[in-house]
Amino acid sequence: MNRINKKLKEDKKLLSIYFTAGYPKINDTVSIIQNLEKNGVDMIEIGLPFSDPLADGPTIQDSSTKALKNGMTTEVLFNQLQDIRKTVNIPLIIMGYFNPMLQYGVEAFCKKCQEIGIDGLIIPDLPVDVYHEEYQTIFEKYGLINVFLITPQTSDKRIHYIDSISNGFIYMVSSASTTGAQSGFGKEQTSYFERIGKMNLKNPQIIGFGISNNETFTQATQYAKGAIIGSAFVKHITNKGINSIKEFVNSILN
Amino acid sequence: MRLKVCGMKYQENIEQVATLQPDYLGFIFYENSARNFDSKNIPKVNKSIKKTGVFVDASIDFVIEKINNHNLQAVQLHGKESPENCNDLKHRHAELDSAPYPLEIIKVFSIKDEFDFSVLKPYEKSADYFLFDTKGKLPGGNGYTFNWNVLNNYPSTKPYFLSGGIGINEIEDIKRFAKNKASKYCYALDVNSKFEIEPGLKNISILKEFKKNLSEVLENKKEKAMNYNVNEKGYYGEFGGAFIPEMLYPNVEELRQNYLKVMDEPEFKKEFDKLLKDYVGRPSPLYFAKRLSEKYNTKIYLKREDLNHTGAHKINNTIGQILMAQRLGKTRIIAETGAGQHGVATATVCALMGLECIVYMGEIDIARQAPNVARMKMLGAKVVPALSGSRTLKDATNEAIRDWINNPVNTHYIIGSAIGPHPYPDMVTRFQSVISEEIKWQLKEQEGRENPDYVVACIGGGSNAAGTYYHYLHEPDVGIVAVEAAGLGIDSGESAATSVLGKEGIIHGCKTLLMQTTDGQITEPYSISAGLDYPGVGPMHAHLSKTGRAEFMSITDSDAMEAGLELSKLEGIIPAIETSHALAIFKHKTFKPDDVVVMSLSGRGDKDLQNYIEYFKI
Numbered sequence: 001m002n003r004i005n006k007k008l009k010e011d012k013k014l015l016s017i018y019f020t021a022g023y024p025k026i027n028d029t030v031s032i033i034q035n036l037e038k039n040g041v042d043m044i045e046i047g048l049p050f051s052d053p054l055a056d057g058p059t060i061q062d063s064s065t066k067a068l069k070n071g072m073t074t075e076v077l078f079n080q081l082q083d084i085r086k087t088v089n090i091p092l093i094i095m096g097y098f099n100p101m102l103q104y105g106v107e108a109f110c111k112k113c114q115e116i117g118i119d120g121l122i123i124p125d126l127p128v129d130v131y132h133e134e135y136q137t138i139f140e141k142y143g144l145i146n147v148f149l150i151t152p153q154t155s156d157k158r159i160h161y162i163d164s165i166s167n168g169f170i171y172m173v174s175s176a177s178t179t180g181a182q183s184g185f186g187k188e189q190t191s192y193f194e195r196i197g198k199m200n201l202k203n204p205q206i207i208g209f210g211i212s213n214n215e216t217f218t219q220a221t222q223y224a225k226g227a228i229i230g231s232a233f234v235k236h237i238t239n240k241g242i243n244s245i246k247e248f249v250n251s252i253l254n
Numbered sequence: 255m256r257l258k259v260c261g262m263k264y265q266e267n268i269e270q271v272a273t274l275q276p277d278y279l280g281f282i283f284y285e286n287s288a289r290n291f292d293s294k295n296i297p298k299v300n301k302s303i304k305k306t307g308v309f310v311d312a313s314i315d316f317v318i319e320k321i322n323n324h325n326l327q328a329v330q331l332h333g334k335e336s337p338e339n340c341n342d343l344k345h346r347h348a349e350l351d352s353a354p355y356p357l358e359i360i361k362v363f364s365i366k367d368e369f370d371f372s373v374l375k376p377y378e379k380s381a382d383y384f385l386f387d388t389k390g391k392l393p394g395g396n397g398y399t400f401n402w403n404v405l406n407n408y409p410s411t412k413p414y415f416l417s418g419g420i421g422i423n424e425i426e427d428i429k430r431f432a433k434n435k436a437s438k439y440c441y442a443l444d445v446n447s448k449f450e451i452e453p454g455l456k457n458i459s460i461l462k463e464f465k466k467n468l469s470e471v472l473e474n475k476k477e478k479a480m481n482y483n484v485n486e487k488g489y490y491g492e493f494g495g496a497f498i499p500e501m502l503y504p505n506v507e508e509l510r511q512n513y514l515k516v517m518d519e520p521e522f523k524k525e526f527d528k529l530l531k532d533y534v535g536r537p538s539p540l541y542f543a544k545r546l547s548e549k550y551n552t553k554i555y556l557k558r559e560d561l562n563h564t565g566a567h568k569i570n571n572t573i574g575q576i577l578m579a580q581r582l583g584k585t586r587i588i589a590e591t592g593a594g595q596h597g598v599a600t601a602t603v604c605a606l607m608g609l610e611c612i613v614y615m616g617e618i619d620i621a622r623q624a625p626n627v628a629r630m631k632m633l634g635a636k637v638v639p640a641l642s643g644s645r646t647l648k649d650a651t652n653e654a655i656r657d658w659i660n661n662p663v664n665t666h667y668i669i670g671s672a673i674g675p676h677p678y679p680d681m682v683t684r685f686q687s688v689i690s691e692e693i694k695w696q697l698k699e700q701e702g703r704e705n706p707d708y709v710v711a712c713i714g715g716g717s718n719a720a721g722t723y724y725h726y727l728h729e730p731d732v733g734i735v736a737v738e739a740a741g742l743g744i745d746s747g748e749s750a751a752t753s754v755l756g757k758e759g760i761i762h763g764c765k766t767l768l769m770q771t772t773d774g775q776i777t778e779p780y781s782i783s784a785g786l787d788y789p790g791v792g793p794m795h796a797h798l799s800k801t802g803r804a805e806f807m808s809i810t811d812s813d814a815m816e817a818g819l820e821l822s823k824l825e826g827i828i829p830a831i832e833t834s835h836a837l838a839i840f841k842h843k844t845f846k847p848d849d850v851v852v853m854s855l856s857g858r859g860d861k862d863l864q865n866y867i868e869y870f871k872i
Contacts, residue, residue, distance in 0.1 A: 051775040
């Protein structure tokens with residue numbers, strides 16, 4: 001069974017952390033992953049940086065730009081991760097935009113992910129219908145779970161379609177926004193979380209965008225299997241360095 | 255094969271059938287028919303559908319009157335019309351002022367179990383198509399098929415319509431027929447009574463099912479490969495599509511579902527045309543550049559988009575999109591801009607309509623293009639600097655997209671070029687297609703023919719080019735030339751020649767050719783012209799490049815600047831530097847003396863004066 005599916009079966013709320021590979025320093029990737037696992041994070045999204053990250057707010061744009069300047073590429077990332085499964089057991093997901101994967105070759109990319117022990121992919125600009133028609137068989141051939149996003153504007157019909165194509169979890173974007181912290185969830189968002197909760201989807205949901213601290217994490221996980229933190233973590237290591245990961249994770253999980 | 259739906263009668267039903275995009279719609283002008291079309295008007299249908307009048311031994315005057323009243327593109331003659339009658343009709347039609355296209359004449363013959371094909375011969379010259387119908391009591395509409403095997407002996411090479419009693423039960427027969435040699439010259443299927451609820455009222459769902467089940471037969475693969483327009487899925491060949499994050503899906507989907515419907519509304523068309531005329535100043539002149547033509551020993555016509563309000567073609571699109579935004583109930587407009595031309599055109603139409611306007615512009619461009627920033631502000635727009643990435647056009651586009659993600663309900667994003675996720679490239683192209691629509695009749699006036707030998711335009715994202723080519727894409731006798739900016743030279747590392755340096759990939763929501771690193775990171779292009787330094791090219795142009803339909807040329811900064819100066823001195827027209835790139839091709843490509851070359855003079859040079867001054871030390 002894929003590590004993601006196994007993790008989703010655990011009887012607990014999941015904390016997933018996103019970081020941008022190659023940031024702050026080009027060679028921080030492995031030690032960030034190891035530290036996150038050691039401190040109790042359940043799942044990790046490794047951001048493959050892109051020059052034009054449309055769905056991201058200023059924090060992740062900035063970390064992406066710097067990571068690219070540091071020399072991060074798809075090839076470099078794969079080399080860094082070559083032996084990651086010798087030390088790390090939690091699910092690892094690569095999150096990135098579609099063009100770098102297309103240039104690497106979608107099949108070659110998937111094959112490499114499987115060799116390394118990557119469990120899934122999140123590709124915000126690969127629409128579900130294109131995936132379904134052109135790439136699903138490739139992803140499945142290499143045992144990869146592809147995770148799709150839904151937003152408060154996604155229609156019920158489309159959510160059911162996305163649910164039918166998914167085989168891991170659904171990434172529930174908390175509000176109509178790019179990535180980045182907000183201050184707490186309002187009524188509109190919680191009723192959206194409730195609405196999705198009542199749809200009885202076959203895939204569990206994990207909430208992302210706007211989760212930044214213990215309060216928003218607790219709030220989100222009342223309605224979903226887990227929550228994803230990205231910008232707040234990137235900001236934290238920008239300010240306090242990668243040696244303070246423990247402090248960050250503790251502050252979320254209390 | 256194509257599809258003709260005949261015997262249309264009711265307004266709403268006509269509109270519904272038209273959404274299925276048949277190739278022909280037939281209207282019967284014959285009093286004895288239950289389907290006689292007696293309404294005053296035919297509702298507006300997509301231009302690609304040919305409206306066909308069906309007549310039975312009617313007088314020429316009557317036929318001409320109906321052609322005039324209803325703007326018919328084809329006539330179908332069901333009676334005993336002679337070859338001479340057909341010829342007379344063609345000649346009378348050609349004399350009409352309102353006849354932009356030659357009339358198609360379809361001559362009908364009825365067949366039962368056998369047919370004497372020798373009767374076709376006298377019509378070989380005068381008819382464009384034959385139509386074979388079932389012989390019965392009535393002139394058409396008898397409701398049963400004839401023995402199609404008779405067509406095994408078809409002696410002609412003239413394409414024909416297969417008609418008579420075709421319905422949903424004939425689908426398998428048609429598939430078999432399509433594989434049979436008798437169908438070699440079968441050009442179209444003609445359907446009528448078998449799809450009716452009552453005479454003249456068509457059943458849409460059965461028609462839809464028929465079309466779907468026969469999609470293999472109806473969509474000829476060869477024809478498909480030659481299609482340069484967007485397909486139903488939003489692709490031009492392999493390019494296009496909508497590679498967007500889920501957050502944008504509802505916005506883009508709303509537009510996709512509505513844009514063609516809105517553009518086909520008579521009220522919309524009327525308002526758009528009126529603004530183009532009264533506000534923009536269209537039609538823009540098609541000017542024969544005499545001295546330039548003499549110098550390069552060929553016939554050069556300049557399509558004067560520079561004379562539009564705000565000084566370039568950009569406003570054709572922003573007028574269209576602001577009307578679209580209003581129809582969709584949007585109250586807030588966002589746009590990206592590089593040099594500021596599209597920003598100004600957007601701020602202008604927002605002022606015109608009283609809508610809030612936010613323009614994203616790279617921080618570096620804001621510093622370089624101060625006059626346009628001031629213009630936008632005077633027009634009431636808010637100019638927001640894009641501070642991320644390289645802080646130029648591509649980043650301004652990213653910021654506009656991010657804004658749209660954050661404001662999914664009340665905001666319309668006016669993209670300025672034929673780029674972005676489907677339906678943007680197609681929508682922008684259609685709004686800009688007024689350029690080639692005008693060229694057709696203007697050239698006819700001046701040269702006696704609609705088709706030039708070449709159409710030429712400069713390409714950044716490619717909106718003026720898309721509009722200039724649009725009505726010529728499927729005219730094989732018209733050569734298409736696309737001119738990109740080579741910057742300091744293609745191999746200099748400072749260039750914007752996307753068709754040469756670009757590779758297939760995804761930028762701003764569409765698959766196209768774009769300049770990128772081997773790792774798939776989008777790179778910054780360079781050109782002296784701020785309007786041409788976009789790292790991608792519209793998907794339609796990527797397709798034109800890949801299929802070889804268009805010839806792509808690249809022009810360096812210095813050649814472009816010289817050509818701009820030359821036009822100023824020879825014709826008294828100071829062009830925008832973008833346009834100067836197109837003008838520079840005459841130095842590199844030789845045309846024949848009697849070639850007619852139509853070039854889009856996309857913008858005026860006022861905005862570039864400072865550049866010209868510095869370059870030539872004026």
